[in-house]
Amino acid sequence: MQGKDELEKTRERVIDSISQNMNLYGVSPSVGRLWGLLYFQNQPMTLDEMKNELGMSKTSMSTSVRLLMELNMVDKVWKKGNRKDLYVAEEDWHQTFIDFFSIKWRNSVAANVNVIEKSLRELGQLLESPEISEEMISEIRSDIDKLHKALDYYDWLNRFVDTLESHEIFDYVPKKPPIT
Incomplete structure (x- = not known):
């Protein structure tokens, strides 16, 4: 042929x-x-x-x-x-990306958030220890602050994945650019 x-x-x-x-x-x-x-x-x-x-x-x-x-x-x-x-x-490449990204990132976010929350609990307990020096308290508080920033990022990432799964992302980034 x-x-x-x-x-x-x-x-x-x-x-x-x-x-x-x-x-x-x-x-x-x-x-x-x-x-x-x-x-x-x-x-x-x-x-x-x-x-x-x-x-x-x-x-x-x-x-x-x-x-x-x-x-x-x-x-x-x-x-x-x-x-x-x-x-x-x-065959829908957009949906393939959304599904893949969502599956991978939801799993990663959940795992990381669990570890961070456990670490925050342990750091909180460590702060209550009477034998801890002022220098160590400062380091612990710095770590707690960093971990809260990480949680803020994971919250943002979950909301981003929500926009993918709901297809709201296409309101901001259309599948095809507008004809000008």
Whole structure:
């Protein structure tokens, strides 16, 4: 078919670029290549089809698909008459970014806030110790102040993620710039 080679060449160039930049999403180039493959498919694919196309083991393919599903970058779909699991890429790049960013940052914020709150409790108890020097009290208060600033940042980050998840971000940064 005329143009088939050129079409495949352009797709491969984009898939290569995507796979090399997927480290921004915390995934390996091979997982990025899988997402790129699924993105350019016009129909859902089975694990066997993906395995054959990319030359990866079925175990590796299954692990990669599961990771992409956890990141909401791939969905499992059902097709009448097909008993095998089928997968498609999420095609809305904005939503993919929002889902990925939200998942990663909500987990990180929660973990960091828990550690900071525990540290603040311990520093508060340390301040109540009668044996503590004035110099140490000053250092503890400085640390407490720094940790409260960190909590302010995490509060801001949670609110930022809220604007992503609610799509309010697009009121400030439209998907497409206004035509001027």
